[in-house]
Amino acid sequence: MERWDVIHAVQRMQDYIDEHITEVITLAQLAKAAGYSPWHSARIFKELLHRTPFDYIRALRLSKAALVLRDEHSKVVDVALDFVFDSHEGFTRAFTKQFGLSPRKYSQEVPPIRLFIPYRVHDSYLTFPKGEKPMAEKQTLTKTVFVQVMERPQRKVMLKRGVIAEEYFTFCEEVGCEVWGVLTSVKEALYEPIGMWLPQHLIPAGTSKYVQGVELSMDFDRPIPDGYDLIELPPCKMMVFQGEPFQDEQFREAIGELWETMDHYQPELYGFEWADEEAPRFQLSPMGYRGYIEGRPVRQINPTN
Missing domain, CATH: 1.10.10.60 (Homeodomain-like)
Structure with missing residues (x-):
């Protein structure tokens, strides 16, 4: 067979x-x-x-x-x-x-609990090798990418750290894939759970650049599960990229296409510059019906007098 x-x-x-x-x-x-x-x-x-x-x-x-x-x-x-x-x-x-x-x-x-969120077995066999950057199979970029700048308020983040992980798959190898279920269960979440690439000043020694977490209001004061951290983030601007809808089994190509677009994007043309040291870059769970979505921090460039 x-x-x-x-x-x-x-x-x-x-x-x-x-x-x-x-x-x-x-x-x-x-x-x-x-x-x-x-x-x-x-x-x-x-x-x-x-x-x-x-x-x-x-x-x-x-x-x-x-x-x-x-x-x-x-x-x-x-x-x-x-x-x-x-x-x-x-x-x-x-x-x-x-x-x-x-x-x-x-x-x-309603404390955080470990929900069972199964992966699609078909998609799990379409992942790319550990550490390899996903690339679009075609050499053309996504036909349409929607880009907008969004304000993120001052907030807390409940997150789970890895050890050396720099992307999703190595993170799952280090800490398991159950983290998403815990994050999804958090009733007070401002937005849906995210994967994040942390700036250097938010990475304690011996922990990973890539983490998973959920954003919370500043008045959140409930206990968090063992093994998780609660940090604070200042207000920031995020340039959010959203690709075209895709077939679920083609998520690898969708991520690769959007990353290629972001690699070539010039925010200066629109009055911004990358500000990766100010806030985490984030990704949402890739869902075909809405397209792959990722956000990168930016700051507005002061006009010259």
């Missing part, structure tokens, strides 16, 4: 789970989506995703249920039934085992 046949089969099972997460899902249904026998479908699913299909489904349901409890005024029993748990008690036991606190306590206190 060709490796890509297996990857596509597991991806079809993932897609089926995403589409039917609030319904009963059987192994027979997953096998039909995969195009293989139930036994073989379960085997290749665990081989590539390191969880059995039903461990995966349960973790995903619990994480989606946690977001409902975080953001909506829903009763625990209603959330349990919405996510196909047979009873309030069964949901409470599973939730407590997964996150270390009961759903009722979580809905009252």
